Structures are given as C-alpha cells and as structure tokens.
Amino acid sequence: MTEFLLGAAGFILLTVTVGLVRILAGPGNIDRTAAAQLLGTGGIAALLLVAGATGARGAEDVALGLALLAAFASVAFVNSVEQRPSDNAERADP
Amino acid sequence: MKSVADIFTIVAVCAGSFFFLAGTVGLLRFPDSLTRLHALTKADNLGLGLVVLGLLPQANGFLGGLKLVAVWLLVQLAGATVAQVIAEALRRRGPPP
Amino acid sequence: MTIIEALDIGLAFLVLGVAGWTIAAHEAFTAVIGYVVYGLLLALVWVRLFALDVALTEAAIGSGVTGVLLISAAVRLRASEAEMMHERLGIAPRLVAAALCLVAAAALAAVVLDMPDPGATLAPQARQPLAELGLGNAITAVLIAYRAFDTMLEKVVLVLAVIGVWSLSTDANWGGLAGPTRLERTEGPLAFLAQLLPPLGIIVALHIVWVGANEPGGAFQGGALLSAMALIVLMARLREAPAIGRRWLRVALISGPVVFLAIGLLGFALAGGFLAYPLGFAKPVIVFIEVFMTLSVAATLPMLVIGPPDRRPS
Numbered sequence: 001m002t003e004f005l006l007g008a009a010g011f012i013l014l015t016v017t018v019g020l021v022r023i024l025a026g027p028g029n030i031d032r033t034a035a036a037q038l039l040g041t042g043g044i045a046a047l048l049l050v051a052g053a054t055g056a057r058g059a060e061d062v063a064l065g066l067a068l069l070a071a072f073a074s075v076a077f078v079n080s081v082e083q084r085p086s087d088n089a090e091r092a093d094p
Numbered sequence: 095m096k097s098v099a100d101i102f103t104i105v106a107v108c109a110g111s112f113f114f115l116a117g118t119v120g121l122l123r124f125p126d127s128l129t130r131l132h133a134l135t136k137a138d139n140l141g142l143g144l145v146v147l148g149l150l151p152q153a154n155g156f157l158g159g160l161k162l163v164a165v166w167l168l169v170q171l172a173g174a175t176v177a178q179v180i181a182e183a184l185r186r187r188g189p190p191p
Numbered sequence: 192m193t194i195i196e197a198l199d200i201g202l203a204f205l206v207l208g209v210a211g212w213t214i215a216a217h218e219a220f221t222a223v224i225g226y227v228v229y230g231l232l233l234a235l236v237w238v239r240l241f242a243l244d245v246a247l248t249e250a251a252i253g254s255g256v257t258g259v260l261l262i263s264a265a266v267r268l269r270a271s272e273a274e275m276m277h278e279r280l281g282i283a284p285r286l287v288a289a290a291l292c293l294v295a296a297a298a299l300a301a302v303v304l305d306m307p308d309p310g311a312t313l314a315p316q317a318r319q320p321l322a323e324l325g326l327g328n329a330i331t332a333v334l335i336a337y338r339a340f341d342t343m344l345e346k347v348v349l350v351l352a353v354i355g356v357w358s359l360s361t362d363a364n365w366g367g368l369a370g371p372t373r374l375e376r377t378e379g380p381l382a383f384l385a386q387l388l389p390p391l392g393i394i395v396a397l398h399i400v401w402v403g404a405n406e407p408g409g410a411f412q413g414g415a416l417l418s419a420m421a422l423i424v425l426m427a428r429l430r431e432a433p434a435i436g437r438r439w440l441r442v443a444l445i446s447g448p449v450v451f452l453a454i455g456l457l458g459f460a461l462a463g464g465f466l467a468y469p470l471g472f473a474k475p476v477i478v479f480i481e482v483f484m485t486l487s488v489a490a491t492l493p494m495l496v497i498g499p500p501d502r503r504p505s
Contacts, residue, residue, distance in 0.1 A: 001100055001152070006194045008107045008145075010201060012114045016137075017205055019118035020228065024212055030180055031127055032224045034134050037176050038121060040254075041138050041169055042114055043231045045145045047238055048162065049107070050198070052149050058243040058407035060154070060161040061399055062234060065250040065412070067165040068392050069419055070172035071384060073227040073258035077220070078179045079381075079426055080266045168391065171384065178380035 002053045009049035016042030029081065033074050040070050099151035106148030113141035127184050131177050138173030142166055199239060206232045219265040219272055226261060230254035243407030244330045247399065251415035259422055260496045325474030327405030334409065335477045339466045343455065346448040346484060349491045353444060357435055359499040366436030367504050370497030374428040385427030392420040400485050404474065410447075410481040414488025421493040432497055434504040440490060447487025451480050 016039045024032060044066050051059030113136055120133020146166040153159035192200075209232060213225030230253025237246035265272075317329045317337065326332045334342045360367070396416040403409030424430050433440045454476060458467040468476050 001103070003194050004104060005107070005149075005152075006198055008111050010194065010198045011111050012141075012145075013198075013205070014201065015111070015114050015118045019121045021208075024225070028127075029218075029220050029224065030184065031130065032221060033176075034127070034130060034180060035121060036224050036228050037173065038117055038134050038137055039228055040231055041142055041173065043235055044165060044169060045110065045114065045142050047235055048145060048149055048165065050235075050238060052152050054195075054239075056238055056241055056243060058247075058402075059238055060158060060165070061395075061402070061406075061408060062238060062243060062246045062250055063165045064161055064168070064395050065247055065399070065416060066231065066234060066254065067168035067172065068388065068395060068416060069251065069255035070169050071175050071388075072255045072419060072423065073224075073262070074176040075179055075381060075384070075423070075426060076259040076262045077224065078176075078183045080262050081183060081220075164391075168388075171387065175380045175384040182380075 005049045005053035009046040009053070012042050012049070013046045030078070033077050037070070037074050040066070044070070103148045103151055106144045110141050110144030110146075110148060113137055113144065117141060128181060131181055135173050135177050138169055142169050202232065202236060202239065206236060217276070219268060220262070223258065223261045223265055227254050227258040230257065244328070244409065244412070247407060247412040248415065251412055251419060255419045256415060256422065256492050256496060259426070263496065263498070323470070323473070324468075324477070325404075326477070328403060328407065328409075330407070331403050331409050331477070335480060336468065336473070339451075339455070343448060343451040343466070346451060346487055349487065350445055350448060353491055353494050356495055356499055360435075360501070364500045364502060366434060367500040368431055368434050368502050369494070369500045370425050370432040371428050372502075373431045381427045382429060385423045385429050388423055389420040392416055396420070396485075396489075400481060403481065404478060410484035411488055414485040415492060417485065417489035418492035418496075421489065422496060425493065425497065432493065435494070435500050436504070440494075443486050443490040444494070445487070447480075447484040450483040454480060 020035050020039050024035070044063050047059060047063050047066070050056070051063070117133050117137025120136070121130050124130045124133055143166050146162045149162055150159050153162055206229065209225055209229045213222050213229055216222040216225055230249060233253060234246045234249040237243070237249055314329070317333060320336075321327065321329060321332055324332055324336055326336075396413040399408040399416065400410055400413035401408075403413070425432055435441075455466040458464055458469075461467075461469045
C-alpha cells in the first residue's frame with residue numbers, strides 16, 4: 001500500500017509538472033496563474049498521499065494550511081492585473 | 095476487511111490520478127484560456143476529491159478524516175473562486191478571438 | 192532505486208527547475224508566479240524531511256503572505272521595470288557574476304559533501320528536558336525555552352520592521368490609512384470567499400497554535416495564517432485596514448514582545464534568572480506567551496504587506 005500511495009503521489013506530481021512546464025512558456029500570465037493553481041492542487045494531493053504513506057505527524061495540518069491559502073496568490077495576482085488594465089494590453093492572451 | 099479498504103483506496107486514488115491527468119491534458123490541448131479553466135476545475139474537484147476519498151480508510155482516526163475532507167472542501171472553494179475571478183478578468187478584456 | 196527515492200530525486204529536480212525558471216523570467220510578475228510555486232514545492236520538501244514545523248511556516252509565508260507582498264511590489268515597480276528592460280549588462284560583468292556564483296555553489300557543495308555522516312546533533316539533549324517543560328514538540332521547546340532570548344528579539348525585529356515601513360509615510364498621512372480602499376459592493380466570488388474563509392481560517396490557525404506545544408505548529412505559523420485571513424478581507428475590499436494611529440492596533444503589534452519581556456523579567460523573581468520559567472508552571476507560561484506572540488504576528492504581517500499609509504483617515 002505504501003508503495004502504491006507513493007507511486008500515485010509521484011504520478012500526480014509528474015502530471016501537473018508537465019502542465020506547468022508547458023504553460024510557463026506562455027502565452028500569458030493569466031494562463032500561468034491557472035497552471036500554478038493546478039500545481040497547487042496537485043501538490044496538496046501529493047502531500048496527502050505521501051503523508052498517508054510515510055505517516056509524517058502533522059502533515060494534514062500542512063495540507064490544511066496550503067488549502068486555506070490555495071486561492072491566495074492567484075486572487076492577489078488577478079487583482080493586481082485588474083488595477084491597471086491599460087498596462088496589460090501587451091500581455092493580453094491571444 | 096482490511097483488503098476491502100485497501101482495494102477501495104487503490105481504485106479511488108487511481109481514479110483521482112486520472113482526473114489530474116485529464117486536467118493537465120486539457121490545460122495543454124484546449125484552445126483558449128476559458129476552456130483551459132474548465133479543465134482545471136475538474137482536477138480540483140474530482141482529482142483531489144477522489145484522492146481524499148481513497149485516503150479516508152487509511153486516515154488517522156476521526157479527526158484525521160475530518161481534516162482530509164476539510165482540505166478537499168477548502169481547495170474546492172479556492173478553485174471555484176479562482177476560476178470565477180480569472181474568467182471575470184478574461185471577459186473584461188473582451189471576447190476570445 | 193525505490194519509489195520513495197525516485198520521488199525525492201524528482202522533487203529535488205523540480206524545485207531546482209522552478210528556481211532556475213524564476214530567476215530567468217524576464218517580467219517581475221512571471222517571476223512571482225514561479226516563486227509561489229517554488230514555495231509550495233518547498234513545503235513538500237520539508238514534509239519529506241519530516242520538518243513539519245518548517246513546512247507549515249513555508250506554506251503560510253512562502254506561498255501565501257510573501258506572494259502577495261511580491262505581487263504588490265511588482266505592481267509598484269511596473270513603471271521603472273519597463274525602463275530597466277532596455278538595459279542590458281555587458282558580457283564582462285555577466286561572466287564575473289557567473290564565476291562568483293559557481294565558486295559559491297562549489298564551496299557550499301564541498302561543505303555539504305565534507306560533513307560527517309551521521310552529522311553532529313543536539314537532538315537528544317533537546318528532547319531530554321521536554322517532560323520537565325510539559326511539552327511534546329522539541330521545536331517549540333527550542334524556540335520558547337532554550338533560546339527564548341533569540342525568539343523574543345525576533346518579535347522585536349518584526350515591530351521594528353513595521354516602524355520602518357510606517358516611517359516611509361509622508362507627514363500629512365501620518366496616522367492614516369494604508370492598503371486598498373473599501374468598496375461598497377460586497378457581492379461576487381471574491382467577496383464570498385473573503386466572507387467564508389476567515390472563520391474557517393481562524394479555527395485552523397488557533398488549532399495550529401494550540402497543538403504547537405506537542406505537535407508541529409506554533410505561534411508563528413498560526414499568526415501567519417491569521418494574517419493571511421486579514422489580507423484576503425483587505426484584497427476583497429470588504430474592509431479597510433485600520434489607521435496606523437489606532438491605539439488597539441499598536442497594542443496588538445507590541446503585545447508579543449512586551450508580554451515576553453515582562454515574563455522574562457518576572458523570571459528573576461520567580462525562577463532565579465532572566466527568561467527562566469518556574470518549575471511545574473513552564474507549560475502554562477509558554478502557552479500564555481504564544482497567545483500574545485500569535486496576536487503580534489497576526490497584526491504585524493498585514494501591516495508590512497500593505498505598506499506605509501497613503502491617505503488621511505476619513
């Protein structure tokens with residue numbers, strides 16, 4: 001069971017990383033935010049799986065903290081983009 | 095009984111992993127930002143949801159299980175909000191070409 | 192190679208890759224996204240190293256509060272950044288910088304490879320008096336008992352940092368407001384999140400402070416989560432930040448170091464030394480200090496993130 005949970009954690013992390021690598025190149029910062037959000041969710045899933053496999057004490061609390069702040073950076077980011085839309089004309093998604 | 099719980103874990107975690115794969119494929123293959131968002135929320139809801147469901151039999155007592163479910167609910171809330179906020183930002187920039 | 196080794200090595204390369212990409216990114220905004228992802232991955236690394244206290248801090252600070260701080264910095268720097276984009280460094284300074292980085296990296300690698308295995312450790316000595324203190328978490332014991340003086344000074348530094356930020360305000364705005372202005376509109380997904388999340392966040396933060404005595408957690412992690420909740424309310428513009436002249440805000444800011452110092456001085460009378468805790472009462476005293484430190488951290492971090500006051504209180 002331990003091996004399986006670790007394997008699943010590795011698979012999920014690898015999957016969301018592939019998404020991240022592709023999207024880091026562009027096209028725009030909004031898509032990058034979306035990819036970062038996916039990596040956040042995948043990271044939390046991997047954390048829970050690894051914690052389930054290795055029995056690290058308190059790992060659920062770390063996951064809770066990450067889940068509470070999951071929207072945090074993305075919201076701040078979109079908020080700041082929205083403050084001056086004219087500045088972002090050249091960053092607009094195709 | 096132990097083995098039944100283990101099989102349940104394996105099936106649910108595999109299904110969850112599949113939705114992470116699906117979310118990533120959507121992120122890579124879908125043509126514009128709004129449809130990519132659609133793919134993203136599948137991973138949040140179903141991917142993490144099924145992983146959490148699968149981990150419940152292995153959870154560390156009642157409080158451990160409660161925390162797992164709370165993590166899923168919080169990520170859903172975050173995912174839904176971010177999707178809305180991003181979509182709103184994209185719409186304000188005009189219709190996708 | 193077992194699965195866990197493969198996972199660890201993969202994670203290490205992923206962290207290095209994201210770090211490299213963050214440095215190489217041209218725009219400050221893009222780099223901040225990379226930095227937030229980096230913080231999240233680092234939290235995973237700390238979990239793998241079984242350093243759950245650090246993982247909690249990294250989760251709250253690295254991927255939460257610092258991300259918002261860096262994004263607001265990037266917004267402020269946007270105008271000057273556009274000018275900077277045209278400047279390109281000559282080849283000679285680049286080569287010198289690369290050489291210096293290589294030397295530093297090689298020296299660090301040499302030190303790491305040269306360390307004795309197993310390394311020197313004080314862990315048994317740190318665990319031994321835990322029962323006497325009534326604690327189960329050796330990290331909390333290190334922070335609040337063995338090196339309490341350092342921890343107290345760290346909280347003083349936080350207050351000094353707030354004073355430093357506030358001192359950037361103009362005379363006209365002194366005592367005034369900072370951060371986003373309040374909007375009357377309170378609907379939409381962001382307002383919903385900012386209304387629903389803080390009550391849950393407060394419960395989780397208090398839980399993390401409370402279990403800190405025995406399990407991973409503690410005042411700083413809990414306080415950082417609380418400050419994140421305050422920041423989400425500010426970002427959704429449900430409320431304005433308090434004017435920096437408000438008495439309750441100032442009391443909250445200094446409460447942590449003041450209580451810590453007062454108890455430290457009481458130690459002379461009760462336990463025969465500065466910051467000595469009376470035998471048998473160590474745990475209640477430590478929890479008492481942690482409560483006020485949490486309050487201080489929760490008040491300090493949002494004030495640092497939103498910056499100096501830029502308008503008069505209305």
